[in-house]
Amino acid sequence: xxxxxxxxxxxxxxxxxxxxxxxxxxxxxxxxxxxxxxxxxxxxxxxxxxxxxxxxxxxxxxxxxxxxxxxxxxxxxxxxxxxxxxxxxxxxxxxxxxxxxxxxxxxxxxxx
DNA sequence: TGCTTGACAGAAG
DNA sequence: CCTTCTGCCAAGC
Numbered sequence: 234x235x236x237x238x239x240x241x242x243x244x245x246x247x248x249x250x251x252x253x254x255x256x257x258x259x260x261x262x263x264x265x266x267x268x269x270x271x272x273x274x275x276x277x278x279x280x281x282x283x284x285x286x287x288x289x290x291x292x293x294x295x296x297x298x299x300x301x302x303x304x305x306x307x308x309x310x311x312x313x314x315x316x317x318x319x320x321x322x323x324x325x326x327x328x329x330x331x332x333x334x335x336x337x338x339x340x341x342x343x344x345x
Numbered sequence: 346t347g348c349t350t351g352a353c354a355g356a357a358g
Numbered sequence: 359c360c361t362t363c364t365g366c367c368a369a370g371c
Binding site: 240241246277279280281282283286290330331 | 359365366367368369
């Protein structure tokens, strides 16, 4: 007995991506959230990678503050120079190890 | 139909 | 800061 469905239907994928975009659009300036957290809120805890794919390939994400989405350790997206600079401009400080200080800036989305 | 790719998570070196 | 490994799972080829 699985704790969660093993495969997404087309409709579920659509709903998931819709939730992802909706959540990202609500991230306050100067705060960050994580891929895994968004996936969990959308109802698919193990689909953190799909959150990243959605933000990368969905045209809608272009106008969203997707730079405020980092991974759980506070690392910025690989291959995306500029994300760190954008966050620093909003007042987000980075720790010596190059990670965002999640302890201070993590924003937890409100339930829908 | 099967193998490879990742804007992930987390641990390790 | 970097690289590499396992587990995860939709998307691409």
